[in-house]
Amino acid sequence: MFIFTLTYIKPINEVEKFLQQHIDYLEENYRLGHFIASGRKVPRTGGVLLCRAENKEQALTIMQKDPFYIQQIAQYDIIEFVPSKYTTGFEQFI
Numbered sequence: 001m002f003i004f005t006l007t008y009i010k011p012i013n014e015v016e017k018f019l020q021q022h023i024d025y026l027e028e029n030y031r032l033g034h035f036i037a038s039g040r041k042v043p044r045t046g047g048v049l050l051c052r053a054e055n056k057e058q059a060l061t062i063m064q065k066d067p068f069y070i071q072q073i074a075q076y077d078i079i080e081f082v083p084s085k086y087t088t089g090f091e092q093f094i
Contacts (some may be wrong), residue, residue: 002050005046005047018068052093
């Protein structure tokens with residue numbers, strides 16, 4: 001499992017220009033079963049994605065298809081982790 005953290009490196013008006021493309025990207029990856037959760041940081045300086053991928057290479061491939069990545073709207077950090085404790089029901093996402 002991977003956590004993608006995005007930090008905007010362009011002004012919010014540039015973010016807005018590519019927001020619908022980013023939303024389409026999110027929807028596609030939810031449909032494919034890659035994304036578990038996503039949302040904006042507060043304050044609105046970027047976002048967070050919880051991603052299910054087989055390995056880091058697949059996670060990077062998924063990340064690099066994001067329009068925010070392609071258009072250099074955001075800087076990305078990836079954290080890989082193995083959940084060892086979780087609430088009932090979360091096992092379906094692991």
